[in-house]
Amino acid sequence: MSSYDYDLFVIGGGSGGVRSARVAASLGKKVGIAEEYRYGGTCVIRGCVPKKLFVYASQYHEHFEDAAGYGWTVGESKFDWKKLIEAKDKEIARLEGLYRKGLDNAKADIFDTRAELIDANTIRLVKTGKTVTADKIVIAVGGSPNHHSALPGYELCISSNEAFHLEELPKSILIAGGGYIAVEFANIFHGLGVDVTLIYRGAEILSRFDQDMRRGLHEAMEQKGIRVLCHDVIEEVTKTEAGLRARTMKGEMLDVGVVMLALGRDPNTKNLGLEAAGVKTDGRGAIVVDDYSRSSVPNIYALGDVTDRVQLTPVAIHEAMCFIETVYKNNPTKPDHDLIATAVFSQPEIGTVGLSEEDAGKRFKELEVYRAEFRPMKATLSGRKEKTIMKLIVNAEDRKVVGAHILGHDAGEMAQILGITLKAGCTKDDFDRTMAVHPTAAEELVTMYSPSYRVIDGQRV
Numbered sequence: 001m002s003s004y005d006y007d008l009f010v011i012g013g014g015s016g017g018v019r020s021a022r023v024a025a026s027l028g029k030k031v032g033i034a035e036e037y038r039y040g041g042t043c044v045i046r047g048c049v050p051k052k053l054f055v056y057a058s059q060y061h062e063h064f065e066d067a068a069g070y071g072w073t074v075g076e077s078k079f080d081w082k083k084l085i086e087a088k089d090k091e092i093a094r095l096e097g098l099y100r101k102g103l104d105n106a107k108a109d110i111f112d113t114r115a116e117l118i119d120a121n122t123i124r125l126v127k128t129g130k131t132v133t134a135d136k137i138v139i140a141v142g143g144s145p146n147h148h149s150a151l152p153g154y155e156l157c158i159s160s161n162e163a164f165h166l167e168e169l170p171k172s173i174l175i176a177g178g179g180y181i182a183v184e185f186a187n188i189f190h191g192l193g194v195d196v197t198l199i200y201r202g203a204e205i206l207s208r209f210d211q212d213m214r215r216g217l218h219e220a221m222e223q224k225g226i227r228v229l230c231h232d233v234i235e236e237v238t239k240t241e242a243g244l245r246a247r248t249m250k251g252e253m254l255d256v257g258v259v260m261l262a263l264g265r266d267p268n269t270k271n272l273g274l275e276a277a278g279v280k281t282d283g284r285g286a287i288v289v290d291d292y293s294r295s296s297v298p299n300i301y302a303l304g305d306v307t308d309r310v311q312l313t314p315v316a317i318h319e320a321m322c323f324i325e326t327v328y329k330n331n332p333t334k335p336d337h338d339l340i341a342t343a344v345f346s347q348p349e350i351g352t353v354g355l356s357e358e359d360a361g362k363r364f365k366e367l368e369v370y371r372a373e374f375r376p377m378k379a380t381l382s383g384r385k386e387k388t389i390m391k392l393i394v395n396a397e398d399r400k401v402v403g404a405h406i407l408g409h410d411a412g413e414m415a416q417i418l419g420i421t422l423k424a425g426c427t428k429d430d431f432d433r434t435m436a437v438h439p440t441a442a443e444e445l446v447t448m449y450s451p452s453y454r455v456i457d458g459q460r461v
């Protein structure tokens, strides 16, 4: 019998925390979990899920327009922001309930409070001031939007958190940032009829993605009417009678209803008692962990966004499952962060797995690049001007596909399947041997027979 109150105490009820707590409890461990806001965490409450619901909402506008080419006459359409928020909130509450139920069914003790460490085995439950002890502790407190407090007028701006609860849909919005959250919200608001400007200090949106995807999406967004300002930043935000005015580094004055900052996320490690417990963090405040998600204190583990490895929900869940294998199943398992398929839910979407052409060019002597750019079939009758880009990056030496990138409808869905092929180490010959599904856009992935070009020593030839 352990001398601690709990075998495991989990701080943070998001993707990684809930998974660790639920599975450990279902293995018969005595588990407690504390969440300071709402169970489900960022992904369910103010991230992936509500964002995707917003993406769906924002697509109807184009669906209605496209319908005409297919013989439909669609009556006058009208969008009601409040109705969307209401429906979204109802769904999120349902999902939150499921997360709680899962924990409850597994017999974990659920605490609705902030929790902080007092020492390596003691946790303070802030709401009641009560302390509990635990043999093992998992810290899965995630991250929060960086408020960019150095920006004069930052307090007038919103982050993605508030974007999910705006009282009114603004007429115009300025979004700062070039990452996937900024890009996705730019497309969402545009689809809902908002006049959108995206401002990003870098040369091109979505750094670390393949150049073709970045450029292709940038062009598609501008073609739709989203203004994309690169090489520029907001220097000041002030209030005006009508709304907000943002002054940019290049001297533009942008009058908008709302300014949203999507400038990265910081780990939620402030005042968490990490020092008292001896848990080390890096310069950004992320908890430093070893290959098994173990912190500098042997009985304390950290997983998910708070460790700043890869900030994605499936990664946090995978790290939680590896923690369970390692600690409770006597099967030391390192999280595998290689070849993570991912999507940007822009319009068109990006789906990607593996290396960009640029990164592959640095790693391999010679690449074969297979690239197709075409108008999707649906756009023929709808008359919509859009293109799909597909790209396979192949290491010429062993013919392995080391990167696959798609810009177009359902690219996220395709990336999931491509992820399996890359993980399995498929070669271009495996792709060539695969029968096409016709007529689909995806068939292009198995019918690009000769390289569009080669890259040798990082140079296109």
Ligand SMILES: Cc1cc2nc3c(=O)[nH]c(=O)nc-3n(C[C@H](O)[C@H](O)[C@H](O)COP(=O)(O)OP(=O)(O)OC[C@H]3O[C@@H](n4cnc5c(N)ncnc54)[C@H](O)[C@@H]3O)c2cc1C
Residues within 6 Å of the ligand: 011, 012, 013, 014, 015, 016, 017, 034, 035, 036, 037, 038, 039, 040, 041, 042, 043, 044, 046, 047, 048, 049, 051, 113, 114, 115, 116, 140, 141, 142, 143, 160, 181, 268, 272, 303, 304, 305, 306, 310, 311, 312, 313, 314, 316
């Ligand atoms: C707008 C947006 C869109 C996103 N879209 C996607 C997507 O499409 N796909 C994808 O894979 N990922 C997406 N993500 C990222 C994803 O949400 C995160 O990677 C994931 O939620 C990380 O899980 P986690 O368990 O590490 O942390 P979180 O889910 O953030 O959970 C941490 C929890 O800990 C709680 N907490 C913090 N401190 C304490 C404390 N001291 N005591 C108690 N509780 C505490 C927080 O309230 C939070 O609920 C998105 C994120 C955002 C912001």
